[in-house]
Amino acid sequence: MTYALEIEGLTKTYGDGFEALKGIDLRVEQGDFFALLGPNGAGKSTTLGIVSSLVNKSAGKVKVFGHDIDTDLAAAKLGLGVVPQEFNFNQFEKVFDIVTTQAGYYGLPLRRARRSTEKYLKELGLWDKRDTPARMLSGGMKRRLMIARALVHEPGLLILDEPTAGVDIELRRSMWAFLEEMNRQGTTIILTTHYLEEAEALCRNIAIIDHGSILQNTSKRDLLKQLHRETFIMDLKAPLEGAPELAGFEARLADDGALEVEVEKGRSLNEVFDALKAQGLEVMSMRTKSNRLEELFLTMVQDNAREQQESTQ
Amino acid sequence: MSPSAILVAFNTILVREIRRFTRIWAQTLLPPAVTMTLYFIIFGNLIGSRIGEMGGFDYMAYIVPGLIMMAVITNSYSNVVSSFFSMKFQRSIEELLVSPVPNWVILTGYVAGGMARGLSIGVIVTMLSLAFTQLEIHHVAVTMLTVVLTSALFALGGFINAMLATKFDDISIVPTFVLTPLTYLGGVFYSIQLLPEFWQAVSMVNPILYMVNAFRYGILGVSDVNVVFALSMILVFIAILFTVALQMLKRGKGIRH
Numbered sequence: 001m002t003y004a005l006e007i008e009g010l011t012k013t014y015g016d017g018f019e020a021l022k023g024i025d026l027r028v029e030q031g032d033f034f035a036l037l038g039p040n041g042a043g044k045s046t047t048l049g050i051v052s053s054l055v056n057k058s059a060g061k062v063k064v065f066g067h068d069i070d071t072d073l074a075a076a077k078l079g080l081g082v083v084p085q086e087f088n089f090n091q092f093e094k095v096f097d098i099v100t101t102q103a104g105y106y107g108l109p110l111r112r113a114r115r116s117t118e119k120y121l122k123e124l125g126l127w128d129k130r131d132t133p134a135r136m137l138s139g140g141m142k143r144r145l146m147i148a149r150a151l152v153h154e155p156g157l158l159i160l161d162e163p164t165a166g167v168d169i170e171l172r173r174s175m176w177a178f179l180e181e182m183n184r185q186g187t188t189i190i191l192t193t194h195y196l197e198e199a200e201a202l203c204r205n206i207a208i209i210d211h212g213s214i215l216q217n218t219s220k221r222d223l224l225k226q227l228h229r230e231t232f233i234m235d236l237k238a239p240l241e242g243a244p245e246l247a248g249f250e251a252r253l254a255d256d257g258a259l260e261v262e263v264e265k266g267r268s269l270n271e272v273f274d275a276l277k278a279q280g281l282e283v284m285s286m287r288t289k290s291n292r293l294e295e296l297f298l299t300m301v302q303d304n305a306r307e308q309q310e311s312t313q
Numbered sequence: 314m315s316p317s318a319i320l321v322a323f324n325t326i327l328v329r330e331i332r333r334f335t336r337i338w339a340q341t342l343l344p345p346a347v348t349m350t351l352y353f354i355i356f357g358n359l360i361g362s363r364i365g366e367m368g369g370f371d372y373m374a375y376i377v378p379g380l381i382m383m384a385v386i387t388n389s390y391s392n393v394v395s396s397f398f399s400m401k402f403q404r405s406i407e408e409l410l411v412s413p414v415p416n417w418v419i420l421t422g423y424v425a426g427g428m429a430r431g432l433s434i435g436v437i438v439t440m441l442s443l444a445f446t447q448l449e450i451h452h453v454a455v456t457m458l459t460v461v462l463t464s465a466l467f468a469l470g471g472f473i474n475a476m477l478a479t480k481f482d483d484i485s486i487v488p489t490f491v492l493t494p495l496t497y498l499g500g501v502f503y504s505i506q507l508l509p510e511f512w513q514a515v516s517m518v519n520p521i522l523y524m525v526n527a528f529r530y531g532i533l534g535v536s537d538v539n540v541v542f543a544l545s546m547i548l549v550f551i552a553i554l555f556t557v558a559l560q561m562l563k564r565g566k567g568i569r570h
């Protein structure tokens with residue numbers, strides 16, 4: 001099967017000599033809902049910028065639905081819809097004109113362009129604003145305008161760079177619902193985000209990027225499995241006032257009075273119980289804490305920073 | 314892209330450009346109409362009546378072709394330079410960069426937009442001049458060819474200026490310090506035969522002189538220069554600027570990182 005997006009050995013060194021991408025590989029299957037997750041400055045926008053011809057790559061290969069951007073750029077572009085991180089429409093143009101003009105750039109004849117514009121403006125709740133100059137729209141509406149503009153030629157792959165940055169929570173949820181529906185109908189979606197809950201709520205596969213390298217690229221479930229720590233929640237017979245000192249383990253009290261203990265993978269749980277016993281604590285029941293991506297992510301990013309520090313020492 | 318898709322894309326750029334300069338007509342169409350009317354009144358009527366004849370025509374009729382060209386040149390240039398630079402500035406150029414429109418279509422689309430404004434103003438100024446003098450076009454083909462090619466040339470110039478510009482100041486430097494002086498000295502108001510020999514020679518290196526004179530030849534049938542040479546020169550300049558502009562767009566300096 002051809003991938004919706006295939007990236008191989010992609011590097012980018014900006015004009016000032018800064019190496020923003022250090023050779024990344026990514027594969028996104030058709031129909032996927034994919035997140036590129038990473039902190040600010042990780043290289044997310046650079047990656048999407050190269051895919052969408054806004055940034056020139058230094059080396060590597062990029063294919064959109066099998067079309068190489070070096071040899072078959074127009075075909076690659078036709079399959080791609082782009083929602084950039086910053087507003088980039090003409091502020092003085094009207095909403096309707098912005099979207100139909102974009103359709104024209106993709107070669108859609110005027111009647112089809114208008115029909116498609118109407119469809120997506122309605123779906124994104126902007127139809128009432130069609131004659132409004134873009135600068136008069138609220139932040140959330142501007143973001144939705146960019147989504148309508150990206151969809152007007154009905155691309156198979158939609159890429160969104162931090163689509164919900166600065167969008168309030170209610171609107172964020174409705175945007176999520178819209179993207180999920182688009183994905184259900186067959187559009188492959190790739191978004192970048194540094195909101196962990198967003199990747200967690202929406203995406204099936206996640207790549208974590210930091211300092212221009214991909215740290216992990218796997219399914220959300222696999223990612224969780226790879227967590228090298230687990231947290232156990234224990235209900236104690238006698239409630240505690242403060243967190244106990246457990247030899248060799250980190251322990252803390254949860255809000256509801258339960259004890260949470262962190263255990264490295266591979267260590268025996270008997271050691272935990274020995275330590276608990278030494279403190280005279282009695283465990284009535286125990287469960288693992290569901291590991292949220294957020295914790296995983298923080299762990300990985302911290303690890304990466306530590307590794308970098310160690311390797312430069 | 315298929316030929317029909319390319320045509321759609323080209324039309325889209327052109328229509329967008331026309332929509333832009335008609336939306337802000339008070340900044341684009343009105344000022345040259347007012348300025349040129351003042352020129353007609355002051356130079357043509359008030360002063361012109363004291364000057365008498367120039368090149369065998371009354372002064373008003375003599376300066377009208379030059380004034381039309383002046384308006385066409387500045388407006389073709391400034392339409393492209395301001396439109397393309399503001400696209401760059403607002404980053405809405407990215408709308409085109411992500412799309413499959415080939416670079417040569419982007420370039421010709423903007424140039425056509427600049428020509429649409431330059432030539433519309435040419436028509437407006439011509440209409441206004443009819444209130445002051447009578448125009449009988451001596452040679453229609455030469456007139457049309459000169460004005461269309463000149464408009465294309467300066468639209469290309471505006472495009473290159475916009476590619477090079479990094480701030481708003483950069484888009485007014487060339488019109489103010491190059492185009493306006495060259496136009497004034499390009500025989501709009503006088504025949505260079507009136508000048509001392511030295512200044513005649515100097516004037517001959519001014520390309521705008523050739524365009525004004527070719528156009529004046531089309532309308533009045535008189536010229537200080539060889540018209541075929543003038544037209545060929547414009548064509549050569551167009552070919553050079555087109556190549557340069559296309560190369561700049563391909564390299565993407567200032568629009569792609």
Ligand SMILES: Nc1ncnc2c1ncn2[C@@H]1O[C@H](COP(=O)(O)OP(=O)(O)O)[C@@H](O)[C@H]1O
Binds near residue numbers: 015018044046
């Ligand atoms: N035009 C540029 N010139 C130089 N450095 C840049 C440029 N654009 C981005 N960078 C740098 O590249 C790195 C990655 O940036 P970016 O891809 O925007 O990250 P993200 O989108 O993940 O926040 C950052 O350190 C940023 O400062």
Ligand SMILES: [Mg+2]
Binds near residue numbers: 045046161162
């Ligand atoms: Mg970014």
